[in-house]
Amino acid sequence: MSGRWLAGKAGAAMLTLIFVIIFNFFLFRVMGDPTTQLARLPNSSPEEIEKLRADYGIDKPLSGQFLDYAGDTVRLDFGVSQRSREEVWDEMKAALPWTLLLVGTGTVLATLIGSWMGVIAATRRGKKTDDSLLGFSLLTYAAPEYWIGIILILVFAVAAPILPAGQQVTPGVEFSSWISEALSVAEHMILPVTAMTLMLLGQYFLIMRSSMVDVLTEDFITVKRAIGLSHEQVIRRHAVPNALLPLVTLSAIQFGAVVGGAITIETVFSWPGLGELSFNAINDKDFPVLAGTFLVFSAGVILANLAADILYFFLDPRVQAR
Amino acid sequence: MSVTSASAEVATAALAGEGLDEHGIRYKLLHTWRGRFGIGVLGLFLFLAVFGSLIAPDDPNASSLDVLASPSFAHPLGTTEQGADVFSQLLVGARVSIVVGFAAAFISAVLGSTVGLVGGYFGGWTDRLLDGLENWFLVIPTLPLMIVLARLLDPSLGVLIVVIGFTSWAGTGRIVRAQVFTLRERAFVERARALGAKDSYIIRTHILPNTMPLIFANTVLIVAVAILSEAALAFLGLGDPTRISWGTMLENAFNSGAPSAGAWWYVIPPGLCITLLVLAVSLLGYLFEEHVNPRLREANA
């Protein structure tokens, strides 16, 4: 691995992103021609439709249209939401931090808890603890995350109403300081983050367990033991850190699944992130917003993969040994 | 929502049993808890998919004034927000999940295998192109892509099957391609070529049979993903509006305020069925993977 490798990865990421833009273009301009939607208005005359086509630039040849589209995208001009007439980029900008908050917290928690579970399972491989943890992670993988979310609402917001069931802050309330607002957000985060964490848990658990098992059976461990290190020291100082490395790369690779979970969980909890934005756009058939969020999600996954590659580049002990 | 081959391998290895090497697949299916659970549950849901509408006690579409009623003798799982019988809907809903799951996985398998076979066998620019395509599909987040396509095409059962199948093929493609690479260089292939056999013949008689088990095992896992995808799309409102599925049951429950009404009988069963079915199919998938790929088994200490 070398700087050239990294440059190659960055180049590949760029290329993938370009293809997403091309794909978006074809999907939305060619298939979802906005004027076909508008032409459904009963009173549109042919002249009005022609004018609309000119406005949207659809009367140009395809290549011209694509250049316009690409240029717009680079300038972060994703058009205007059909429903709210707001700039799509503005709406996405406002929603993005909330999704990052939800997804980031969920990922961190899932990594921590999942790895912890994985360590326990690996050191008790084959025993009941291992089996039950395995079963638990399989269950959380198979269960739809939005269903888990709804059950959380049922239990914690309806049956025993101790937690709020939706949105990011208590609506309509004026906060005396940003601390109290942050606390309200924290309170509202608990259930959605729990759902997200449960959804992601299984993967981290499995990977951690697997690498731990591998590492623990390596010869060197026996050597270290022979030297006289305690069981706990061996696990803590050597086995765990090295098993953690694939976890980092997994975080990035799982981003695709994370995005899917973000959409459904935000919908269940009315969490004002990109997921809920997409969901509303689905119902409104607001194609500019759908295209924008698709692009952002894809870009996010591509960037996350690239970040994982970079991280791996710096963390891989083989590289350190250079 | 995507099962990366990495995590599938890990799951398979984690679940792998010992001492099963000498046995055939039938033994593994019938004598491990994974196999028994998988076959049992899958069998049950397959049965429901075919006969569900016949054995359902009430018309799942019938509405009544008895709305969101809690379980009773007449309605063992209570009623929906339209007053329909939840239990009947549950039985009937199996069909959509099974049909979409298997059909989409089938399409995905055909697409993936074709791409993997062609790219892997012929190599060169074809392969680079197809590989690039494959990588693109692997990287792109699947649910947003499915959402966009389903919304554009106006959801129906057929659209769902095509959309899910079309977005899930890359994993199979990659596995097939890797396998074809190794097979391509093998002696019997060289010999066949030397004897003047056509490419299509070689692919059909040598490469394909050796790849089939791999494709099959992987496809079973894709079924699980397809079932989850259909449910998610239905929950988001992109399911077939003319059919009842577990996903649309959850959608209706959520939209009509069932959680607030405390209607656990409406909310829990559909999700539970999805979970059980996905679990069963996944376990079977891991079993097949392990059988097909013995090196995935964990090393004994």
Next chain:
Amino acid sequence: MASTRGPRGHRGLIAAVAALVAALALIGVVALPAAAQDSGGSGDTSTETTATTADDSGDAVLRIGWAQDPQTLNPFVALDEENYNVWALNWDLLVNFSAEDLSPAPGIAESWEVSEDRKTVTFKLDPNRNWSDGEPITSKDVKFSLETLGKEGDLFAGYTSNVTKIETPDDETVVITTKQPDARIVGGLFIYMLPEHIWGKVPIDELTGSYQPELPLVGSGPYVLTEFSRGRIIRMERNPEWQGPEPAFSEVQYIKYGNQDAVERALRLGEVDMVVEVDPSTFERLESDPNIETLSSPSPSYTQLAFNLCPDDLCPDAQFNPAVQDVAVRQALAYAVDRDKVNAISARGTAFPGSGILPSFYEAFYEVPEQNYPLDVELAKQILDDAGWVDNGDNPRTKDGEELSFDLAVRSESPTNIQAAKLVAEQAAEIGIEFNVDVVSVDKLTEMTIRKVDGKPAPEFDTFIWGWGGDPYDPSFLMSLLTTDEIGGLSDGFYSNPEYDALYTEQAGIFDTAERKSLIQEMVALTQEDVAYLVLTEDPNLQAYRTDRIQGIEPSCPSDGGDLICEQVSYEPLLTIEPATGSSASSSDDGGGSAGVLIGIAAVVVIGGGLLFWRSRKKKSDEPLEMEE
């Protein structure tokens, strides 16, 4: 897996995790204040609200919850009916609707006079009224609003279709002249009066594009909009220039919840005082709460079963089963469909059984039609027999090669409509008419109805179920849907009856209510005879409020059988309702947060403690490493 190890890998990893946590914290710090402002909008769209906490000088806040909020405030492009909720408090019309009976009441115009030939109406404005920013309200504003909003606003176009000129001889006078007498000029110009000195300065392209008005939203009503956080809250505060009776509530808040479920919860918990636009299923549940009063009132909208009635000369390429144009078939259907049952099941009994194309809401013009098709299955069968439709037992009736088997298209977006469709099909089957319910998307249904071939309408459907909503007082819009003129326009049933058309033109110009009513009744009778639409239900207005928070609510619009606050139509009721005595005016505490956070912290402590406990246990067993098998 990595096979070499060393402290470096360890440290690097810690650094990575630390970086991630730092990034999250940064996002949190940046996002929260940013998101606390209103999201989106060009320019500064919020003002710091001054004393709005509840306990200042007894100022009370009225909090209304809803599950759908308006997407934009700009009336030139907005399409959501929720917009009317806020616009109606912010702006007047030229002639308002009386909360008593919806008849014309003074709005921006104090008084008006209809000329002899009824083609000219002269309006006099109050010279002393000002906009909320202090500028005087003049005839210029009226002219601008009628001409510009009345032409370019999607929701407001069409009302001035007959107007030939609008003159403003002086600041207090507006003279509107029409081609022919048009009663809508007094009772139905549903176009809000906007301040010309603000809206007139914006180029039309921008107005119909992405223009977002500045806040506070300058207006003439008792409240003006001061904050618009889409997806969160809309705040309206007392208009400083308001000259009418002072409303008891100093502020009105519309609070957005994720869905109906959440709104219901909020009302029960007292987070809001009132909910407008309640779901039928939520409605029933709220009724059971002792502190909550619910109300279902008629609205000027209905759900109907429509038929493809297009005559051959107007729609030569239409595709449909011709049997649908046999009036006997439609009449039989009208006798066979139990509208009470449709209401009871599809609308959960919250709606009202239909009785013709004029909803009962239009009290000034409504009467129960003479021919109202009471449920009579036997008579229905008789009519079909007499018309020669052969009874084939379980199969649909036939006659001369035609079959009574129709497609019934219905929108997938409306479970209520789908329910109604199934009920219709069920009941029609009993008299030998077969309906194949076809659930389609609203786009597809629209396509089916506006399909054109060679420039002429060519609708492709047999029957469908959909709905229409009309204006608060003037029934012209709803009646116009069945005129021949609207074929190719808004008509989706393609009914064409020259007698009906003539009556329509005549009644449009009658300002006298009684006279107009008799003409309208004739029109209704015609459509009942022809069963132009089979109106199944009249849609209700479902609302609920907390009796321990609000008192003085009297149904209005109209006062016998209206809704709680005359929503979307008039601000008058808000001038008389007041906070319930003894109620703590809506609190603005944020203390509710602590309980949940404490639990969260407790959870973390428990997990952390468990972790530590596990590690300490391991410490004890400092024996040789044994791989537990």
